[in-house]
Amino acid sequence: MNFTKMHGLGNDFIVVAGEAALPENASELAIELCNRFFGIGADGLVYILPSERADFRMRIINSDGSEAEQCGNAIRCVAKYVYDNGLIDRQAITIETLGAGVQQVQLTVENGKVVKVRVDMGEPILEGLKVPTTIDANPVLNQAIEVDGRTFQFTAVSMGNPHAVIYVDDAVNFDLNAWGPKLEVHPMFPRKTNVEFVTVRSRDYTDMRVWERGAGPTLACGTGACATLVSSVLNGFTDRTAVVSLKGGDLLIEWNEADNHVYMTGPAAEVFRGTL
Numbered sequence: 001m002n003f004t005k006m007h008g009l010g011n012d013f014i015v016v017a018g019e020a021a022l023p024e025n026a027s028e029l030a031i032e033l034c035n036r037f038f039g040i041g042a043d044g045l046v047y048i049l050p051s052e053r054a055d056f057r058m059r060i061i062n063s064d065g066s067e068a069e070q071c072g073n074a075i076r077c078v079a080k081y082v083y084d085n086g087l088i089d090r091q092a093i094t095i096e097t098l099g100a101g102v103q104q105v106q107l108t109v110e111n112g113k114v115v116k117v118r119v120d121m122g123e124p125i126l127e128g129l130k131v132p133t134t135i136d137a138n139p140v141l142n143q144a145i146e147v148d149g150r151t152f153q154f155t156a157v158s159m160g161n162p163h164a165v166i167y168v169d170d171a172v173n174f175d176l177n178a179w180g181p182k183l184e185v186h187p188m189f190p191r192k193t194n195v196e197f198v199t200v201r202s203r204d205y206t207d208m209r210v211w212e213r214g215a216g217p218t219l220a221c222g223t224g225a226c227a228t229l230v231s232s233v234l235n236g237f238t239d240r241t242a243v244v245s246l247k248g249g250d251l252l253i254e255w256n257e258a259d260n261h262v263y264m265t266g267p268a269a270e271v272f273r274g275t276l
Contacts, residue, residue, distance in 0.1 A: 003033075004081060005040065005271040008073030010219025010248025012271070013060075014040050015081055017048040027065035033276070034063035040274070043215045046074050048081065054094035054102045056082055062214030069099020070160035072222015072251075076117040076268040079105045083114050084270070100160025118265040121223070124230045124255070125158035132162060132190050139234055147182040155231040159262065161213070162193040163227035167235075171199040171207040172247075180211025196224045200237045207245050219248030226262045229253035 004015045014033055023029065030045040032038075044062050051057035058078050060068040068074075075095055082088050091107040100122050108116035128135035133156050135143055140156035145164075154164040164183060168174050174197045183195045195211040208228045210221040225244035232238040233255055241254040251266040 001276045002273070003040070003276060004273050005042065006077040006081065006268060007248075007271060008076045008220060008222065008268045009246055009251070009266060011071075011073040011221060012042045013044050013046045013074055013077055014042045015046045015048065015077060017081065017085070017087070019047055019049060021049060022047055022059050026059070026061050027067075030061035030063060031065045040276075043212070043218050044068065044071065044074065046071075046078065048078055051096040051102075054096040055088055056093070057096040059098060062212075063216075064214045066214040067098065068161060068214065070097045070223055072119065072121060072159070072224075072226060072264050073220055073266075073268070074222075075103065075105065075119055076222065076264075076266060079107060079117045079119075080114040080268040080270070083107055083109070084112075097160060115267065116265060117268055118263060119222075121159055121226050121262040121264050123260045124227070124262055126156070126230075126234075128156055131156045131158040131193075133164075133193075134188050134190065141234060143188075145183070145186060145188055147179065147186060150179075152179075152183070155234060157227035157230045159223040159226045159230075161223055162189060162191060163196060163224055163231075164189065164193045165196045165198055165228055165231035167237075168197050168199060171197045171209045174209055176209055176211050176217045180217065184211060184213050194221065194224055194227075196221070196228050196231075198228050198232070200232060203237075203239045204242045205245065206232060206238060206242060209247060220246040220251070222251065222264055222266070225251045225253050226264055230255055230262060
C-alpha cells in the first residue's frame with residue numbers, strides 16, 4: 001500500500017489514494033497504522049475514493065478505528081493531494097464527505113503546488129437533537145453540563161460532526177486530558193462529541209484547543225474552528241470573520257450572513273511518502 005503522510009496545522013493523516021472503495025478492514029488498519037510507536041503515526045487514516053456526486057470522495061477513519069463524518073484539516077490535505085499529484089488540474093473542485101455532503105473547495109496555487117485551501121464547509125446545524133445532543137433546543141447556548149463535580153457551559157454546533165464549544169479563562173493552558181475524555185462520552189452526546197475549549201481575545205481573534213472525538217488532543221481541528229466561530233457569533237463574542245488560533249497554527253473562519261455557509265481558509269502540507 002502506497003501512502004502519503006500529510007498534515008493541516010499539525011493535525012496529521014495517512015492519505016491513501018487509488019482504492020475503488022473503503023477497505024473492509026479500514027478500522028483495523030487505522031488503529032495499527034496511526035499508532036505513533038508501532039505504526040506510521042497519525043490522527044487518522046484518510047482514503048481518497050471515486051465519487052458519483054463530486055470530483056472525489058473522502059473517508060476518514062480516526063486513530064481509534066471509528067469513522068469521522070467530516071474533518072476540515074483532512075479535506076484541505078485531500079485537496080492539495082489531488083492537485084499536486086495531477087489527479088485534477090482545476091483550482092475549483094468538489095469533494096464528497098460522509099456527514100456534510102459535497103463541499104466546494106478553492107485552491108491557491110504557487111509554482112504548481114497548493115499553498116492555501118478555502119473550503120465551503122456548508123451551513124452549521126444548531127438544532128440540539130440534530131447535532132446531536134439530548135437537548136431539544138435551537139440553538140443550544142450556555143447549556144450546563146456536569147462532570148466529576150465540575151460544571152461547564154457549552155454551545156452545541158454540528159459542522160457535519162458534533163461539537164461542544166466551552167469558554168474558559170485560558171484555553172492555551174487548559175488541561176485537555178483531564179476533561180476532554182469525560183466530556184466526549186457524556187450521556188448528553190448520543191454519538192459522543194468533539195470538545196473545543198476557547199478563550200476570546202478580541203472581536204476577530206480567539207484561542208482554541210481541542211479534544212477530538214476518537215483521536216484525543218490534536219494540534220488542530222478544522223470543523224472545530226468553524227464551530228468555534230459560529231458559537232462565538234451566537235454568543236456575541238466575535239464578528240462573523242475571525243482568526244481561530246490552534247496549537248498548530250491559525251485558520252481564518254467566516255460565517256457568511258448572505259448564504260449562512262461557513263468558510264474555512266488554511267494550509268495543508270505533505271510530510272513524506274512511503275510504501276507499506
